[in-house]
Amino acid sequence: ILGVSPDAIHVRPGHDSYWNSHAGFSGTYASQFAVTGLGAVKGATDMLADQIKRLAAVILGAGDPAAIELAEGHARVRDNPEAALPFMACGAIINANNAGLPPELDDVTLNCRYVFRPHFEVPDKERNFGNLTLTYATQIHACVIEVDRETGVTEIVDYAAVDDCGTRIHPQIVEGQVHGATAQALGAAMHEAFVYDEDGNLLTPNFYDYHVPHALDMPPMKNGYIESPSPFSPLGAKGMGEGGGAGIHAVCAALQDALRVAGRPIVDTSHNPYHRVWQLLRDPEATRRLVRVEQR
Numbered sequence: 001i002l003g004v005s006p007d008a009i010h011v012r013p014g015h016d017s018y019w020n021s022h023a024g025f026s027g028t029y030a031s032q033f034a035v036t037g038l039g040a041v042k043g044a045t046d047m048l049a050d051q052i053k054r055l056a057a058v059i060l061g062a063g064d065p066a067a068i069e070l071a072e073g074h075a076r077v078r079d080n081p082e083a084a085l086p087f088m089a090c091g092a093i094i095n096a097n098n099a100g101l102p103p104e105l106d107d108v109t110l111n112c113r114y115v116f117r118p119h120f121e122v123p124d125k126e127r128n129f130g131n132l133t134l135t136y137a138t139q140i141h142a143c144v145i146e147v148d149r150e151t152g153v154t155e156i157v158d159y160a161a162v163d164d165c166g167t168r169i170h171p172q173i174v175e176g177q178v179h180g181a182t183a184q185a186l187g188a189a190m191h192e193a194f195v196y197d198e199d200g201n202l203l204t205p206n207f208y209d210y211h212v213p214h215a216l217d218m219p220p221m222k223n224g225y226i227e228s229p230s231p232f233s234p235l236g237a238k239g240m241g242e243g244g245g246a247g248i249h250a251v252c253a254a255l256q257d258a259l260r261v262a263g264r265p266i267v268d269t270s271h272n273p274y275h276r277v278w279q280l281l282r283d284p285e286a287t288r289r290l291v292r293v294e295q296r
Helices: 033-059 087-096 171-191 241-261 274-282 284-288
Strands: 068-071 074-077 080-086 121-124 129-131 138-147 154-164 221-225
Touching: 033 068, 033 074, 033 087, 074 087, 080 087, 138 171, 138 241, 154 171, 154 241, 171 221, 171 241, 241 274, 274 284
Parallel strands: 154 221
Antiparallel strands: 068 074, 074 080, 121 129, 138 154
16 A cells, blocks of 8 residues: 555554553454454555655646555656655655645645444344454364373374465464464363362462463364455454364364264363363263253
């Protein structure tokens, strides 16, 4: 849009909840940053590009802002690239040498603010249909798991994840998110737990007893993606991080399938460390008694 490299952009982070009461509603949670954050960035950038072109058209005598192109940190006449104005000069004109500018540039400040407003639909109660969230994360996870009958120790021998987050703005970051979310899912499904004794004392108070997955716990991963741009966001982006929740269900489903030959116990919880799997192997009927099938 501006015709500059990322190196020329300075991002000034801030979280000013004193002056900006709605700052607490911003951030990277809920898979929304690529949609709301970058949607606002794109909107402000479009406004800034328009103002630069209008200013350059006057200074360079091009007449129509459409005759101006932005490239290599300059605003230049499309048909005569040698007639160019550096962005720094544009800022200097607006902020320090603006007395002779025409009235039609009174609104040009080169300081643009844009609030992204997401697409929203009022729910249709008759059809049970609506658009109630900013983003939707779509991922498919599949895993192959092996269980030691004697100890209940499980090993994930193969794992694959396919995501569709719309336009992949930075593919390497997307893949990193999938790996990180999968690690969190494996931790929740197989390792991490707050365990208490009969007196209410926490038995996993440190990272020795409360095992957070690390690189050695990660299975070999295969990653794939589908890129179907969203029609509701400026850059075609969708949600990404929340899709990692699929990993918990993939592990539980694989464990359920692996235990079919061991009395068909029912995996009734999403957290199944080795000692829980050992109990399922030793007494499969105990979990089957927890489930009641009703026909209506």
